[in-house]
Amino acid sequence: MSDIIRRDPRAEWIARNRLHPLHAAMQPAQTSWMGPNGIIRKNPHGVGFIGPNGIKRIDRSGAQQGGAVKRTAAAEVQLPLHQVLQPAFYIAVVPDMVGGRLSSHDRDLLGLAHSLAGIDGAVMAVVFGEHKETAFATAGVDRLLLLQANEFEGYSPEQRVQGLRAVDNQFSPRHWLLPDSRSGGAELGRRFAANIGERPATRVWQVKDGQCTGRAGAGQQDLTRSLPRLILAAAECAEPVSDTRHEVLPVELSTSLLMRQPRIEDLGAVAVDPAAIPMAEAEFIFSGGNGVKDWVLFHQTAAALGATEGASRVAVDDGFMSRDRQVGASGTWVTARVYVAVGISGAIQHLQGIGACDKVVAINLDPGCDMIKRADLSVIGESAEILKALIDAVEAYRNEAKRDAA
Amino acid sequence: MNTKVISLVSIGAHPTSGRARRAEQDARAVELGLQLAGDNLQVLHAGDSQEPALRAYLGMGLEQLHVLEQPAGADALGVLGDYLRDAGAELVLTGSQAETGEGSGMLPFLLAEQLGWPLVVGLAEVESISNGVAQVLQALPRGQRRRLKVRLPLLATVDNAAPKPRQSAFGPARRGVLAARQVEIVEDELFTGAELQPAKPRPKRLKVIKAKSGADRMKAATAKASGGGGQVLKDVSPQAGAEAILKLLIEEGVVR
Structure with missing residues (x-):
């Protein structure tokens, strides 16, 4: 909703029409006026506004807000x-x-x-x-x-x-x-x-x-x-x-670079066992929670992606993952660059644990959960089907890369 | 393997008591050297040959340890460079940085520059050495490894990813020989202008909230962590969702 204040012609018409049933409600609320003896009179019921839950609210910060007009967050501030x-x-x-x-x-x-x-x-x-x-x-x-x-x-x-x-x-x-x-x-x-x-x-x-x-x-x-x-x-x-x-x-550099023959040749990254990397410093974590029903498929997907496995507290309490895999306030605070959360709704303790993560991907059934608000990419749907599709997609990608190399 | 391996060692300091000990990373350099060259490993130290902590290296199973006799505060760079050039070493291993003194970690880099050798940082494992070319694994942060191919002679530093050093035994430590050699002494000019002080605890960074009004401050204090503006894929087929996820993973370089 924009911040522009608009006229409401209907409300104005009701305010003019003394016979309209809503006439009294549309009168401008007068909170103080001069009484007959020159004394300022105040109507204490006139201050404030009716909040979204139907409760009267009084905002004393000076910036009166609420009522029917719902303002969006302040526009992006242009720094000098x-x-x-x-x-x-x-x-x-x-x-x-x-x-x-x-x-x-x-x-x-x-x-x-x-x-x-x-x-x-x-x-x-x-x-x-x-x-x-x-x-x-x-x-x-x-x-x-x-x-x-x-x-x-x-x-x-x-x-x-x-x-x-x-x-x-x-x-x-x-x-x-x-x-x-x-x-x-x-x-x-x-x-x-x-x-x-x-x-x-x-x-x-x-x-x-x-x-x-x-x-x-x-x-x-x-x-x-x-x-x-x-x-x-x-x-x-x-x-x-x-x-x-x-x-x-x-x-730009005005001169072109003259390169000597390098003495160190890079043969590329070596695959390491993702399970052996400590959770706190793993780069890529694939984490499962209450929404995961098929844990065998979950482990298969983690292996296919080459990711370190993590879990939410619920999954650990239910015995699907070991305690040292728990991410969050009472588990490990992770620093992964990419964090994939499958079936994790995002309790605040869990979100604290992934505070340092760069990119968060969420797979979840509930589009309104807190993890979706945190995530950079969320897919709404049944996790089992998406994980199966993900395994297929990774295999197809690897095969294609192999064919390109050959 | 008949490659000539030299490990450079220094005197360390215990992190809590500050007492002299074998330096953690240098001990790893000796361990890696022992695994590569066995009894042919040569261990070199520049400093005081009377230091008892040096014997902890001998206790790892060395017969002797070469010492270039220098007082504390002398510059070890020149004498080490000369020694290594004359010794005909092919692989020189050191720790990443000293535990006493400046500890800038510059020595291996300056040595490599002086000798004109390639330098590998964070050596984790030597896979093979053949025809004067070594294939090594380099340790990267977050537990990753990288394979490199380097021509010998080679200088390599090890850090905590290298194999754990074996325990130092008392008997061999007593029996081992500290072979001292007199060398020219070059004073390091750093400590004429700077002084070592006990480390001050670093101030903890405060979370400063620049808010104009109380309502903004309240919002900042109670806000949940949120990326904001994330892409949400709703009502898509599982295949399309998986494709989108895989695309992001490939872009981030975590799926190879």
Whole structure:
């Protein structure tokens, strides 16, 4: 429903017609008026409005709402645009882009980059290969440098260091920021540091007044030093950008990259037993709840997809899954990138447990359940038939891939 | 296997007491080396040869441990690089980062740069070595593995995905020999400008709600987690639903 206030000609007509049975109800409610002796009189029954359940509500916040007019949520707020027309210097950030999107660690890093850039500098994100991110603007990227070449596909740290060197030569950023994370940033940053001969500050968790503090040793000590050019920052090193919008202007390398022959050849990922991966760090979880009736089929589907199995509390209590597979507040808090919930309605305890998941897929009979509201993709239907169809689809996809390879 | 394997070790610190011990990841590097080369494994340390914690490595079944004699705070990079070049090593294993001192984890990267060798991070298993080419498994986060093919000589770091180190026995630890060698001492300039302090606990990040009115704050505090705007497929055939799910799984790269 739109926020535009509309005239109701019928209500106006009733209000004019003293003989209409609804005439009294349509009179504007007068809550206070001047009495005959000059005293302000108040009608205490006139305040407030009748709420949706027929109960009188009084809203004292000032913004009177309710009644027949149901307002939708406030329109999307346009954040102020932060523009850097002529950057005095660059702060380069190389985000991890796990799964092609900015992680929360990357966002913290962009926030740190902004505190270093101030108003004169521009934050430049260097992204390798394809990405799926749509929120670079609100994450705080002023300039975006996409390095897309076949050499950067897969695991290619040596080629990426070459790419970063070319960026360094052209833009000579004042600072390089990389996430000190196991998903690639720590390795790339250290390789780059060794290559350009800079001594980086590692595991940095605070940057203040030109000094940075990072953990040292096994995490029992802190090392404070003046801010070097290359910083490998830990998660939550700064607040992410939240108040401004940024122009994601594309920039390009002026020189073409000269690649050396790679010394490390990537032979691709190796299939690991999904059941052996601890639930808390599994990447892909296939979880079943009360709506699953055929548990043999459920296990078959999980095996066909190559997913780690999870369960809701009900399924565990009923004895269909073991206790260590329980997801949620009293089980494991999972961090999966993709979480498939079959027949789970989404109790708040379960939704807490999957709070860190990126993409949630729900298969459920009830279109109004909380899991559907949380999910990015939901299919309404009987789980058994959908799981059977899913097994067929995966097998068809694998066979096709095999035929293409042959 | 007759590949020359050298494991680099350092002195660790117990996470609670801070007492000197064998470093966790370096012990894993020794374990992996023992599995690959057996008795031919050479173990190298740059530092104080009188340190009793070094004997914990000898207790893993080594006959001797080579020590490049250096005082604390000296730069180990140059002497290790020279030693490895002369020793003719083909596979050098180290932990990912030291448990004492700066612990930046830069040493393997700088060594690889200095020697001009390829570097593999997070080595989990060496599958085969033939004709000077090693096929190895690399540990990735979330329990995943990646197969790599690298030309020798090779420098590799191990982390907690590598095999668990065997227990250190007292007798072999007493019998083993610490073979010290005098080397040139290069001072590390880091600690002239910086100082190690006991770690401060990091401030916990607060959830800041930027709301103008009380009603907004109430809404933010009581809101359920919701993606909002998810796609809902209603009244579709199971096949169409399964196709849509599979498409998302393939896009996310979890179904291969």
